[in-house]
Structure formats: C-alpha cells, structure tokens
Amino acid sequence: MGSRHFNVRTLPGFGFIALLTFFLLYLPICMLVFYAFNSGDSIVQWEGFSLRWFEVALKNDAVQEAAGRSILIAVIAATVATICATMAALATTRVKPYPGLVFKYAVINQPLMVPEIVTAVALLIVFSKIKVWTGYSGLTYLILAHTAFCIPFAYLPIRARLESMDSGLEVAAGDLYATPWKTFRLITLPLLRPGIIAGFMLAFVISLDDVVITEFVKSGGQETLPTYMLGQLRRSITPEVNAIATVFLAFSVLLVTAFFFSSRKKT
Amino acid sequence: MQSPSIAVEAKNITKVFGHGKQHFRALNDVSVSIRENEFFTLLGPSGCGKTTLLRMFAGFEHPTQGAILLHGKDIAHLPPFQRPINTVFQNYALFPHMTVAKNIAFGLEMLGKPKAEIEETVDRMLDLVQMQAMRDRVTSQISGGQQQRVALARALAPSPKVLLLDEPLSALDYKLRKEMQIELKRLQHETGITFIFVTHDQEEALTMSDRIAVMSGGRILQVGSPHDIYERPAERFVADFIGETNFLEGKVSVLEEGDRLSVTLDAGTEGKQIQVAFDPQNSPETVQAGQRITLTVRPEHAQVFPIGSTSDDPIISGKLENIVYFGTDTHYHVKLSDNSIFIVRQQNSQIRGDVLVQNEMVNIHFSMDSARTLWD
C-alpha cells in the first residue's frame, strides 16, 4: 500500500529526525519535572527525592498571589474573548459573502501576525497615558490586553467548527417553525459547543502563559505566574521554579485531557 | 364537476441571482398552480431551477419578481417559520444531536403543541414510517434509507398544508428507491397532504405523479398528467427528456380538411407523402405548406415488417441495422436514408410470424394517431 502513495515514513532518516524532535521537545521538560523532586538546592545535581520544593512553592505567598492573579485574568479574558469570538465567527460565516468580508477575516486574525513585542509596546504607550489621565492602575488593563490577544485564538476553532457545520440544519429548523432565536439556541449553539470549548481552552492557556505583553502592561505588584517565574530566574535558581512549572504543566495537561474526553462524548 | 381548489400557486416568478455582469436568471416567468391533495412533480435536468422554485415555496428564497400564493393569499412576506409548509431536504438535514423521536417532535414543539399531543403524534409518525424500533437512536447511527424516513416523518408531523420534497430518493440504491416510491405514494394517499416532489428521474416522475411540470432552463415547458406528458409532449425537449423517442423531420406538403396533415419527410419515405393527425391546440395559428415540422413517434408505437407489407398508416423504410434482445422486449434499430436511427420496440410476448434478418431493408409502420407533431 505504501509503495504507490507518497509516504513520509519511508523517507530516509525519518525515524532519526522524528526521534530527535521528540528528544528536543520533551527531554528538557522531563529534566525540569525530574529536578522539581530534587531534595537539594541545585537544578542540575540530583541529591535525592523529596517534595520539599513543592511545599516551598505552595507556602510562598508571592507564588500564591501570582497564581491567583493569573487564573483570575485568564478566566475573565478567556470568557470575554470567547463570547466576542463566537459573535465574530457567526457574523463572518452565517452571512452571504460580501465585499470586505475577507478584510474582516484579516483584521480579526491580524493579532496573530503582529509581533507580540510590537503590540506590547503599543499597549504600554496607550495604557500609560490612560493611567496618567485617570489615575487608575488596577488589573483592568491586563484583563483588557489579554482579552484582546485571546480573541483570534478563540475565533479560530469556533469558526472552523461553524464552517464545517451544515447551515442546512439551521434552514431545516426554520422550516420547522423555529424562530431565528430558537434556531440559534436549539441548533447552532449545541452543535457549536465543542468549538466554543476549544476556543475557550486555547484562549485560557494562551492568557495563562503570556509573558511579553503582561510584562509591559502590568503595574507594580501585578505579577502573574509567568512573570514571577521570569523574575525568579533572574535571581537565584532553585528547584522551586521547577516545582511551580511542574504544577503548571500538570494543570495544562489536565485541562486538555478533560477537554479531549468531553469533546469525544459528543460529535 | 367542480374544479379542484388550488393549494399553492406561483405567479410569473422570475429569480435573478447576483447582479451586473454576473447575474443569472434561474427562473424565468414561471407560473404554475398546484392543486389540493395533489402529487405534483417538478421534473427537469440538473440546473433547470427546480430547487430554486421549491425554495420559493418554502420561503428560503425570495422571488425577484412575481408572487407566491397559498390558498389564494400572498405569502411573500412570511418567513419560512411562519409558513405551514414543510420540506424534506435532499440531504435530509436531520439534527445530529437529537434522537429520531426528538427530530420528529421538533416542529410540534416549536408550534407549542401540548406534550401529550406531541407524544401521540410522534408515535403515530414512527408507526407510519415504520421506525418505532429506532426511536431513541441518534440520527447518525441509522442507515440512509432510515434517515430518509425520519426526515419524512419530521416534515409530516406538524401536518403541513404542503410538503416539499427535494429529490429525497436520489441518494438511495435502486431497490430501496423503488420501495420508498411506493411508500411515499401511500403516505400521500393516507395523509391527504399536497406533495410537491422534485426529481430529475423521468421514470420516477411518471410512476408517482398526478401531474408533472417539465422544466428546462428556468422555464416550465409543459404541465400535465404523466400520460399527457408522455403521449402528447408539447415540445421537442419534453418528448426527448421523457422516455425514448424517434424524431422525423419534414415539411408540410398539403393542408387537408379537418384533422389531417400531409407531410413529406426528409428521410425514409423516398419523397412520398404521409398523413398524420393534426392537433390544432399544439400548433401555430397559421400552418402553411412548406413549413418545417417534426414528428415524434415512441418506439413502442411502431412496428417493423419485412419489405413488401402494406398499410393505410404511414410507412417509412430503412435498413435493419441491429436487433437487441432485452428479455421482455426487443429493440430494432433501423437506419433511414439520412443515416439517422429509428428505434422500434416490440414486446416479445407477441409472437412474430415472419423472420427479420439483419442488414435487410424493412418497413416501419406506425398509426397516424401515435405520431405527435411538433413545430419549431
């Protein structure tokens, strides 16, 4: 069977490159996780198994505060971004094509293409002006910034789902006496749910993970987990950072797994 | 006899898609009246505008010009969900996140019917389409034929005034299609609902319909009973599209008194005139000698004999090119002097006394009344 079709697996060196890629991707992560359980103070010298650094991390008020702030920002930003993205996706797929539609796609997706550092500097300039005018320097700026860059990530899976969804189903619901609102609630929304969940997850993880924009936008004392870790690395490096990263990783894996199983249950 | 009342009517419908240079006229001044309790079929080749016309009735598409009437009332302004018309879609469009029973109940729920009534109706519908055993299945877990029946039950459940069916059988295999044809006929009979059925399968149209509208290029060419459409096609396209037929070109030689016409054919008669029946209803107002005319003769209305036989009816002759045996009948391919092929179909139950030999000259007889005259 493989002889008649192009099969990348038969190329010379395929196995080697695949293996190398896996190592490059996962070996550092494995090392990081491994040394999180180190009982010593080094992140390169193994001295024995212990959960000591997890305890240190969990008891560290700064870590707790940063983690709480990260999750708060991510939940709000991902929720708002998902709602905006759902509406944007509906408005760009459930309409007859018109001139300017492609331009709208581009505008919605452009943040993916703009280098993050550019957005970060731009936001810094705008927000610092506003901070001066209003005197307010709360979390809202970070939430707004995160919402903005999360929208295209939430938009992509939602739009993909909408496009693969047969619009004939909505027509059929209308034919069977469902008002446009009922059609949306009973047909479009339930069928769109996996896309919306995927969009939310993606937005959530992207927000949780962000360093560059957060670093530029945050006011003093508004560390998120990633910026806190970055700050730690600049000083002394102990396996505490490994422990935080490990918990972070476990949390992400859990989220993705939960999503995978919830989306497998239904179509 | 009282004339049957009209269920739906299309009045001078024109539909133009797009605008400017890219505009496309999908329907061109289409008018048709569909009667109460009728099994009405829209028949025509792909792209002739059948679906577009059906979507106008359902309200998914709005006419550029013209009106759609339901029981005499203009329904142009009504959105689909306010029209007592349901559709069986070509791809069924069943809701994948609902069970069979839920799908069937959907329309009734949207109409706000009481729960007991919904349950009772869903039950009756499941019986009607013989899907009781599958009621709690998800629609992705049933076969194509079963999906088709669920789609039918879902559209029938709210008891619409009119049921629209867009090629509902085209995705089914031959045997299942035959079964469903009979079932559809039975359902229409039992429910008394007006069916508007779209197909491009002429055999399906002939066997199922009370009346057929033959469409081509955004127009309705002829409306009539299957018998009318088959035996008395109004245009060359209709004759050609429905069943197999032979065309004989010629010109009018003499106008005779009454209902006869003398015609000189271009081929097959060596210049002799033949007489055919003349239908003033399907002819131009003035018919002159020398005017071009086409005769169409169905293969089963002609007979083939060895040369030398005579008849009062028209005779043409040619060379017997081919004899094709089909079990129930035999086809004789006769080549006329202009190299066109005239096909004669004879049932094998009629035992022939003579023997026909390939590549010999033969005579073809057909009765004067079976030749239909068509004008350009």
Ligand SMILES: Nc1ncnc2c1ncn2[C@@H]1O[C@H](COP(=O)(O)OP(=O)(O)OP(=O)(O)O)[C@@H](O)[C@H]1O
């Ligand atoms: N939304 C649209 N925009 C532009 N042209 C369209 C549109 N819908 C249909 N048409 C055109 O109108 C013509 C009639 O289409 P329609 O779908 O009614 O054909 P049909 O008779 O149902 O054909 P088929 O048997 O293939 O289903 C086609 O040429 C089609 O390309």
Ligand SMILES: [Mg+2]
């Ligand atoms: Mg069609």
